[in-house]
Amino acid sequence: xxxxxxxxxxxxxxxxxxxxxxxxxxxxxxxxxxxxxxxxxxxxxxxxxxxxxxxxxxxxxxxxxxxxxxxxxxxxxxxxxxxxxxxxxxxxxxxxxxxxxxxxxxxxxxxxxxxxxxxxxxxxxxxxxxxxxxxxxxxxxxxxxxxxxxxxxxxxxxxxxxxxxxxxxxxxxxxxxxxxxxxxxxxxxxxxxxxxxxxxxxxxxxxxxxxxxxxxxxxxxxxxxxxxxxxxxxxxxxxxxxxxxxxxxxxxxxxxxxxxxxxxxxxxxxxxxxxxxxxxxxxxxxxxxxxxxxxxxxxxxxxxxxxxxxxxxxxxxxxxxxxxxxxxxxxxxxxxxxxxxxxxxxxxxxxxxxxxxxxxxxxxxxxxxxxxxxxxxxxxxxxxxxxxxxxxxxxxxxxxxxxxxxxxxxxxxxxxxxxxxxxxxxxxxxxxxxxxxxxxxxxxxxxxxxxxxxxxxxxxxxxxxxxxxxxxxxxxxxxxxxxxxxxxxxx
Amino acid sequence: xxxxxxxxxxxxxxxxxxxxxxxxxxxxxxxxxxxxxxxxxxxxxxxxxxxxxxxxxxxxxxxxxxxxxxxxxxxxxxxxxxxxxxxxxxxxxxxxxxxxxxxxxxxxxxxxxxxxxxxxxxxxxxxxxxxxxxxxxxxxxxxxxxxxxxxxxxxxxxxxxxxxxxxxxxxxxxxxxxxxxxxxxxxxxxxxxxxxxxxxxxxxxxxxxxxxxxxxxxxxxxxxxxxxxxxxxxxxxxxxxxxxxxxxxxxxxxxxxxxxxxxxxxxxxxxxxxxxxxxxxxxxxxxxxxx
Numbered sequence: 172x173x174x175x176x177x178x179x180x181x182x183x184x185x186x187x188x189x190x191x192x193x194x195x196x197x198x199x200x201x202x203x204x205x206x207x208x209x210x211x212x213x214x215x216x217x218x219x220x221x222x223x224x225x226x227x228x229x230x231x232x233x234x235x236x237x238x239x240x241x242x243x244x245x246x247x248x249x250x251x252x253x254x255x256x257x258x259x260x261x262x263x264x265x266x267x268x269x270x271x272x273x274x275x276x277x278x279x280x281x282x283x284x285x286x287x288x289x290x291x292x293x294x295x296x297x298x299x300x301x302x303x304x305x306x307x308x309x310x311x312x313x314x315x316x317x318x319x320x321x322x323x324x325x326x327x328x329x330x331x332x333x334x335x336x337x338x339x340x341x342x343x344x345x346x347x348x349x350x351x352x353x354x355x356x357x358x359x360x361x362x363x364x365x366x367x368x369x370x371x372x373x374x375x376x377x378x379x380x381x382x383x384x385x386x387x388x389x390x391x392x393x394x395x396x397x398x399x400x401x402x403x404x405x406x407x408x409x410x411x412x413x414x415x416x417x418x419x420x421x422x423x424x425x426x427x428x429x430x431x432x433x434x435x436x437x438x439x440x441x442x443x444x445x446x447x448x449x450x451x452x453x454x455x456x457x458x459x460x461x462x463x464x465x466x467x468x469x470x471x472x473x474x475x476x477x478x479x480x481x482x483x484x485x486x487x488x489x490x491x492x493x494x495x496x497x498x499x500x501x502x503x504x505x506x507x508x509x510x511x512x513x514x515x516x517x518x519x520x521x522x523x524x525x526x527x528x529x530x531x532x533x534x535x536x537x538x539x540x541x542x543x544x545x546x547x548x549x550x551x552x553x554x555x556x557x558x559x560x561x562x563x564x565x566x567x568x569x570x571x572x573x574x575x576x577x578x579x580x581x582x583x584x585x586x587x588x589x590x591x592x593x594x595x596x597x598x599x600x601x602x603x604x605x606x607x608x609x610x611x612x613x614x615x616x617x618x619x620x621x622x623x624x625x626x627x628x629x630x631x632x633x634x635x636x637x638x639x640x641x642x643x644x645x646x647x648x649x650x651x652x653x654x655x656x657x658x659x660x661x662x
Numbered sequence: 663x664x665x666x667x668x669x670x671x672x673x674x675x676x677x678x679x680x681x682x683x684x685x686x687x688x689x690x691x692x693x694x695x696x697x698x699x700x701x702x703x704x705x706x707x708x709x710x711x712x713x714x715x716x717x718x719x720x721x722x723x724x725x726x727x728x729x730x731x732x733x734x735x736x737x738x739x740x741x742x743x744x745x746x747x748x749x750x751x752x753x754x755x756x757x758x759x760x761x762x763x764x765x766x767x768x769x770x771x772x773x774x775x776x777x778x779x780x781x782x783x784x785x786x787x788x789x790x791x792x793x794x795x796x797x798x799x800x801x802x803x804x805x806x807x808x809x810x811x812x813x814x815x816x817x818x819x820x821x822x823x824x825x826x827x828x829x830x831x832x833x834x835x836x837x838x839x840x841x842x843x844x845x846x847x848x849x850x851x852x853x854x855x856x857x858x859x860x861x862x863x864x865x866x867x868x869x870x871x872x873x874x875x876x877x878x879x880x881x882x883x884x885x886x887x888x889x890x891x892x893x894x895x896x897x898x899x900x901x902x903x904x905x906x907x908x909x910x911x912x913x914x915x916x917x918x919x920x921x922x923x924x925x926x927x928x929x930x931x932x933x934x935x936x937x938x939x940x941x942x943x944x945x946x947x948x949x950x951x952x953x
Contacts, residue, residue: 230771231764233752407753420756431664443665445812445948446897 180211185605189335189593191256202259202653205370207596210254215601222253222598224363234355235413249352250646251359255367256595256608256628260374260654266329266337266612267622269522272512274325274614277342277499279515281321284498285311295514296507300531303582304498305552306345308460310467310480311495317390318618321496324383324455326350329522329610329626331593338525338590340609342508344492344500346457350379350613351414353627354421356649372654374624379613380421382621383455387422389617390489391452398452401425401442403432405458405474415457424455434478440488453489454479460494502551502585503529530577530584539586540574546586548573561637563589592637595648597630607631609639610650625650663812667757669949670750671813675820677747678766681740681773682797683828687713687835688730688740689790690848692783694841695723708838712831713738724781731789732777740793741777744770759807762800769796815892819944822892826885827937829872830930837926842868849880869926870918873933882933886910889940902943909936 192203199207326347391398404415419426441448462472506527548560594605612626629639639645706726748770780789836845846852
C-alpha cells in the first residue's frame with residue numbers, strides 16, 4: 172500500500188499536453204504500466220538514493236558534454252532523468268518505416284542536387300532555393316558517392332503534439348550528435364535500476380556502434396576485409412568530443428584530429444603513426460564541411476586536412492557524411508520533404524512534417540509577419556536551438572528584431588506554429604512532474620538502412636520550457652521501445 | 663598507433679607514476695621529520711631541491727606539503743599530476759579500457775576534494791596511502807585488462823622512465839639526510855632489501871641495491887631493463903634503445919665504493935641526464951618527427 176512517502180501518481184496531470192506515459196485519465200499507458208507500478212512501490216528515500224547513484228555513475232563513467240561559453244570548465248556532467256520514456260513497439264515500427272522512407276528520399280534529393288537537378292527542372296522545388304543555400308557546395312557537383320548515398324548518418328528530431336501525432340521537426344544531416352548519450356543513458360539506468368529490465372520487454376540500443384561500423388566499412392573505396400577507418404574530431408574542446416571518443420572506442424577505430432592526417436602527393440590520405448604513414452580508407456568526419464579542407468573551404472581552418480577534398484574527389488577516401496550533404500539540412504528544404512518523397516519514391520510521406528511557412532515566399536512571409544506572436548521562427552541553418560524566436564514567449568523588442576531580420580533576409584527564415592510538445596513524468600525533487608520531451612532517433616544508410624530502437628529523448632528540465640538542448644538547460648532520459656503483451660498474453 | 667596518442671599514453675604513464683612517487687616522498691619525509699636530530703639540515707628544503715623546485719621563502723613543512731600535494735600549478739604535485747594524467751586519459755578514452763578511465767577519474771576527483779584538507783599531519787598519511795594505492799590500482803587495471811599492445815607499452819615506458827628518475831632522487835634524499843632506512847621505506851623496498859641483502863641497513867648497500875638490483879621493480883637497473891624490452895617491441899626503436907644501452911653500460915661495470923668516495927651526486931646526475939636523453943630520443947623518434 173503506497174504511503175505518503177511514496178510517489179503519488181494521483182496528483183500527476185499533464186494538462187492540455189499529450190503525456191507519453193500517463194493517459195489523460197491518469198492511468199499509465201499499457202507500455203508504461205509495469206514501469207509506473209514499480210516506481211510507485213519505491214519510497215521517496217529509495218528514489219533519492221537511485222538518483223544519487225545515477226549521478227555518481229555518470230561522474231564515474233565520465234559522461235560529459237561541453238558548453239561553449241565555459242572555457243574554464245570544459246566538461247560538465249550529463250544531466251540525466253531517472254524516469255525512462257516509453258514508446259509502444261507497434262507505433263515505433265511505423266515511425267521507423269517513416270524514417271527510412273524519409274532518409275532514402277533525402278539522399279535521392281542530395282544526389283539529384285549535385286547530379287542532374289531533375290527535381291528543380293520539374294518545377295517541384297524552385298532553383299533559387301539551392302542557389303542561395305549556405306550548405307550547397309559547388310565543389311561536390313558531379314560526385315557519385317558509393318550507393319548514391321551522401322548522408323550516411325542522420326539524426327531526425329521528432330515531437331508529438333497535443334493531437335497525439337508524431338511529427339518530424341527537422342533532419343540533421345551534417346554532423347548529428349547524441350547517439351552516445353542514448354547508449355550511456357541505458358547503461359546508467361541498468362546500473363542503478365537493474366530490476367526494471369527484468370519485467371519488461373525492452374528493445375536493446377547498444378548495437379548502434381556495430382551497425383555504424385558496418386555502414387562505414389561498406390563505403391571503403393578499396394575491397395578489403397578490414398578497411399582502415401578513422402573518426403575525425405575537432406578535438407577535446409568540441410561539445411561532442413565525449414561522443415567522438417565513445418564511438419571510436421566502441422568501434423575500435425582511430426580517433427584522429429586534422430593534424431594526425433596528411434594527404435600525400437598522389438592524393439591519398441594517411442595517418443601519422445609510430446610506424447610512419449598509414450593509409451586511411453574511410454573517414455567518419457565530425458567537423459563541418461567548411462573546416463574540412465583549408466585548400467578548398469575556410470583557409471583559416473586548422474581543424475581540417477589540406478588536400479582532403481582532392482583525395483575525396485578522386486575516390487581515394489570515403490567521407491561520411493559526404494561533403495555537401497548538408498544541403499538537405501536546411502529548414503527551407505525541410506518544407507519540401509513530403510514533395511521529395513512523392514517525386515523520388517512515388518509514395519506519400521509516412522511521417523508528417525510540421526506545417527512550415529517559408530519567409531522567402533511573399534504570401535507566406537506576409538502571413539508570418541502578421542502572426543509573429545503566435546509562431547516559432549527559426550533560422551534556416553542553425554542547430555542547437557540557437558537564434559530562434561518563440562513568438563508567444565517573446566518580448567516586444569524580440570518580435571521587432573525578428574520582424575527586421577525576416578525582412579532583411581527572408582531566405583534565411585521559416586516559421587511554424589508553436590507545437591504543444593508532449594510531456595513525460597520527470598523526477599523533480601520528490602515528485603513526478605510533466606516536462607516536455609522530444610526524440611532524436613538515428614538512421615544509418617549505405618547499402619542498407621537501419622534505425623535505432625527509439626533514440627535519444629531530450630527533456631526540458633525547466634517547468635513549462637520547450638528548450639530541450641543540453642547546451643541550454645535540457646536533460647535526457649533513457650528511451651524504451653516496449654513490446655506490450657496483447658490481452659491474455661504475458662503476466 | 664597514432665603518434666599523438668602514443669605521446670599521450672607515454673605521459674599518462676609518467677604522470678600516474680609521478681603522482682604516486684610524490685606521495686611516497688612526502689609520506690616518508692613526514693616520517694623522517696619526526697626522527698631527525700634537531701641540527702639536521704632542513705628536510706623540506708632538501709626535498710624541494712631534489713625535486714628541482716625553486717624553494718619558496720621559508721620552506722616550512724606546511725608550505726612545502728601544500729606545494730607538493732595540492733598546488734595545481736606545480737607540475738610535480740600529486741594533484742597536478744593526476745589532473746594531467748586524467749586529461750591524457752580523457753582525451754584518449756577510445757584507447758584505454760573504460761574501467762581504467764573510471765579509476766583515474768575517481769582518483770582525480772577524490773584528490774581534488776581532499777588534497778587541501780590533507781596538508782595537516784593527521785589526515786596526511788591516510789590521504790597519501792590512498793593516493794599510492796589508487797595509482798597502483800590503475801596500473802593493475804591496465805596490466806590486467808588492457809591488451810599489451812603498443813599503447814600499453816608507451817604507458818609502461820613512461821612509467822619506468824619516471825620511476826627510474828624518482829629512484830635517483832630518493833637516493834639523493836638519502837645522501838643528504840643519511841636516512842637510508844627512510845629511502846627504503848619510500849620505495850617500499852625495505853622488505854625486499856632484506857631478502858636480497860640482509861643485515862643492517864647501510865648506505866653503500868642501499869645505493870648498490872637501488873641502482874643495480876635487477877629483480878626489485880623500482881631499481882634503476884630494473885627500470886632500464888624493462889624499458890629496453892618494451893622499446894624492442896615498437897617499430898623504428900633503434901635510436902631510443904641506443905640511449906638506454908648507453909645508460910646501462912656504465913652501470914654494468916660500476917664500483918659502488920669508488921662512486922661513493924667521489925660523491926653520489928655525480929652518478930645520480932649522470933643517471934638523470936641519461937634518462938632525459940632517453941626521453942628526448944623517444945620524443946624525436948615517435949612523437950614529433952613521425953611521418
